Amino acid sequence: MSGHHIVPVRVYLGIFGALCILTVITVAAAQFDFGPLNNLVALGIAITKATLVVLYFMHARYSGKLTALVIAASAAFLFILVFLTLTDYVSRSWTLTLTG
Amino acid sequence: MSDLAAGGGHHPALQHHFRDLEQQKAASSLGMWVFIAQEILFFGGIFTAYIVYRIKYPEAFVAGSHHLSWQVGFFNTLVLIGSSLTMAMAVYSAATGRSRRVVGFILATVLLGSVFLGVKYFEYAEKIAPCLPGASGVGCLVPGDRFDASVLGVSGAMAGHTQIFYSLYFGMTGLHALHMIIGIPILLIIARAAWKGRYSPEWHTPVEMVGLYWHFVDIVWIFLFPLLYLIGAH
Numbered sequence: 001m002s003g004h005h006i007v008p009v010r011v012y013l014g015i016f017g018a019l020c021i022l023t024v025i026t027v028a029a030a031q032f033d034f035g036p037l038n039n040l041v042a043l044g045i046a047i048t049k050a051t052l053v054v055l056y057f058m059h060a061r062y063s064g065k066l067t068a069l070v071i072a073a074s075a076a077f078l079f080i081l082v083f084l085t086l087t088d089y090v091s092r093s094w095t096l097t098l099t100g
Numbered sequence: 101m102s103d104l105a106a107g108g109g110h111h112p113a114l115q116h117h118f119r120d121l122e123q124q125k126a127a128s129s130l131g132m133w134v135f136i137a138q139e140i141l142f143f144g145g146i147f148t149a150y151i152v153y154r155i156k157y158p159e160a161f162v163a164g165s166h167h168l169s170w171q172v173g174f175f176n177t178l179v180l181i182g183s184s185l186t187m188a189m190a191v192y193s194a195a196t197g198r199s200r201r202v203v204g205f206i207l208a209t210v211l212l213g214s215v216f217l218g219v220k221y222f223e224y225a226e227k228i229a230p231c232l233p234g235a236s237g238v239g240c241l242v243p244g245d246r247f248d249a250s251v252l253g254v255s256g257a258m259a260g261h262t263q264i265f266y267s268l269y270f271g272m273t274g275l276h277a278l279h280m281i282i283g284i285p286i287l288l289i290i291a292r293a294a295w296k297g298r299y300s301p302e303w304h305t306p307v308e309m310v311g312l313y314w315h316f317v318d319i320v321w322i323f324l325f326p327l328l329y330l331i332g333a334h
Contacts, residue, residue, distance in 0.1 A: 006195050007188075016185040023177050023325075027170065030330035042326040050319045057188045057315045059308075066126075067133050074137040078144045082151060089152045 005062035015056045022049050113303040125305050132309045136316050143320055146275065150268050150327060157261040163252045164265030166332030167241070172223060173329035176216050177321065183212035184318045191311045194304035199294050202307060206291040209314065213280050213287075220277055227266075243267045269328055276324060279317045286310055 026045040034041055055061040060071060111121055118124035154161050190205035230248065231240035240246045243266050249259030290306050293299065299307055 007192065009189070009192060012185060012188045012192065015188075016181060019181045019184075020178060023174065023181065026326055027174055027330065030170070030326070038331075042330060046323050046326055049322045053184065053315050053319050053322070057184055057318075058312055063129065066130055070130070070133040070137050074140045077137075078140055081141060081144050082148050085148050085152065086155075090155065 005059070007056065007059065007062070011056060015052050018052055019049055111303060113298075113305075121303055125303075125308075128305045128309060129312075132312050136312060139316060143272075143275070146268070146272055147323070147327075150272065153261075153264050153268065154331075157258075157264065160254070160258050160261030161265050162332040163254050163258065164262045164269070164332075165328060165330070167252050168269070168329050169223075170329045172219060173325050176219050177325045179212050179216045179219070180318050180321050183209045183216070184315050186212060187311050187314045191304075191308050194294070194299050194307040195301055197301045199297050199299060202294040202299065202304075203291050206287050206294065206307075210284055210287050210291070213284055213314075217277060217280060220273065224270075241266050242270070272324055272328065276317065276320050279320070283310070283314055283317060287314070 029041050186205045186208040190202050193201035227241035231242045231246045237246045239251045240248045243263040247263050
């Protein structure tokens with residue numbers, strides 16, 4: 001069948017190795033205090049791992065534009081869900097400060 | 101199956117409303133990805149709740165997280181990544197026409213998934229057992245009247261806030277585990293079909309679709325592990 005991409009085994013093994021190494025890194029990084037950067041480091045590593053799984057294990061890299069559109073739309077709506085919720089919850093304390 | 105196509109017949113897996121197997125697979129794949137989009141927003145809601153409360157009660161979250169064993173979480177993370185590898189290998193074996201290997205790799209995926217759930221069972225048990233009627237209540241970490249914040253080293257208002265952490269802990273890991281409990285029988289059904297030789301390099305869409313589901317569940321855990329287990333480590 002045309003357009004049917006078979007990913008070689010060494011790619012899967014490479015991704016598996018990278019995921020294991022990133023898991024070790026995220027545990028190692030948690031032993032240090034980077035201050036406000038702690039969450040960014042942990043989240044950055046998790047997003048990197050998730051991206052590797054989506055692109056290679058889930059074949060998104062070889063799946064065409066429609067799949068990419070669904071993934072991009074998911075990310076966009078997730079951002080809206082989190083960001084707009086936080087504009088409310090984070091700014092509540094500001095109004096409390098202003099009104100005393 | 102070009103010989104069948106040339107003879108005017110069609111592949112037994114091809115449904116009449118699709119032009120060819122490729123179009124049928126594209127439709128299945130799109131449907132599965134839209135389902136995963138829904139799952140992302142479903143988990144997104146509870147992740148948002150986590151973020152809101154973590155911003156509100158950061159110290160309570162550190163105290164709650166500190167009590168979880170990161171070693172256990174680390175072990176389970178590696179087990180789940182391993183199960184994603186065996187799942188990817190099952191799809192690869194189907195695409196290259198090795199049905200026996202498909203069965204083997206799916207069963208390996210089920211085994212690793214079961215190891216994860218077994219470890220999870222013991223993690224839950226040590227937090228839930230002290231809360232049961234007749235138990236001492238010492239170390240009970242189920243949110244509610246018997247919640248024992250003293251084992252977390254906190255008291256007063258902070259004790260209530262650590263209950264929120266444990267509500268999210270049980271809610272998030274519980275929903276994740278439920279997805280695995282649903283995934284395992286689906287994997288077994290597909291392993292049975294592979295054993296009967298239903299899949300070929302031309303058509304093995306169910307193996308690919310359950311693979312997408314399993315990898316998605318792995319991704320959820322990739323985020324849960326640092327958010328729940330690692331925030332109190334340093």
